[in-house]
Amino acid sequence: MEDVTLTLPRGRSVGLLGRNGAGKSTLLRMIGGSVLPDKGRIVRGAKISWPLGFGGGFHGSLTGAQNVRFIARIYGIDTDDLVARVEDFSELGAFMHMPVNTYSSGMKARLAFGVSMAIDFDVYLVDEITSVGDAAFKQKARAAFRAKAGTADVIMVSHSVGTIREYCQSGVVLENGAISYFHDVEEALEHHQRNMRQ
């Protein structure tokens, strides 16, 4: 991306669209702050989550509960309270007290999802909430997101047009190092599909 200026307003969820390798995930991580721009700056006016859906951020040899405690500490939240709520949401049961490197990728995603939902962020960054858990868990996740819809926004990367439509009102299209913001997600999707056809 070169010479990009972008302002994302609060109160609208945004889908990041672009072909593979266009830089969607990188942009998401830059918004979150774990990747720094080579030049320029990013100004944040809200409490932003870390990019969800990676399953990263967990230290393998620590248990689920210990990892949650770490996150609680860095975000200044009561540790026991957060562990209890995550235990409840992610439904990991006894696995909460086993090292994360014994988890399947689905379990890691559930833990990550559980933690992020349990903390009140203003903006949630989501990178492909693909198949997180079984149908019942997906329902729970969807409901949790919906409950947050009033107070929090989502910035999302997804290859599923349906998912983008479901969660986002606006869209950003990445193509050839340029970024275009569309207030209406349908316009963004149309633009993206045109790019893909070329």
Next chain:
Amino acid sequence: MREESRIAMQGRVLFALIMREMTTRYGRNAGGYVWAVLEPAGTLAMLSIVFSAIARKPALGDNFPIFFATGYMAFHFYMDISRAVSTSVTANRALLTFPRVTIMDTIIARFLLQVITLCFVTFVIFALLLTIFDDQIAIDFRYIFLSIGLAAFLGLSVGVLNSVLFTWSPTWQTTFGIINRPLFLISGVFFTLEDMPRAIQELLWWNPLTHVTAIMREGFYPIYQPNWISVPYVLFFSTVPFLVGVLLMRALQAKMLEQ
């Protein structure tokens, strides 16, 4: 967004990192701490046994274990901190996903934990040695703290530079490991500078660790009063890698996080 001082947040992140480190390294069982004491104790025991077979008396005092401890613990302070700090980034890679956790945080957290642990270990070892053995020792804490402080700063400094370089070049990581091994032999751990021939003394002087171990010895042996020690030299030697490391880190932070 909650208004909160940056210092408070910094403190929380450091606390979280230190707790996490303690849980993984010394966590489940007290075993971790026991090993932290046993490892240098074992080296000291081995050195003492070997040298007491060769020589009658150490260069200072009458007791081999104490003589070696005064040199080795200072060296160990440097070595351990250097090693811990240089692997801060690689060991905490997953946790750097959180924007609140920066590379500097991981370095400071590791450094603090290492210093605290080493102080504990050093205290335990000297307490044991001085209780078991009797020797013409008069402790002067000023020299001990100076020695530890210099060793820690040198370790931090080399560690910071290496934390950047290791991310870039695994070859350098291996090379550095190899270069480091003879360091043990030329840092005044099991001899004093004065024991060496004049020509060698000139060369050894350039190793900052020789000064550090000598200062530690001043803290234990009242008759040992070397006149060649230069604290400014050690500080200068330590500041260079530190500044280069910090500058490189700023410039390459983006790349380091992506690795």
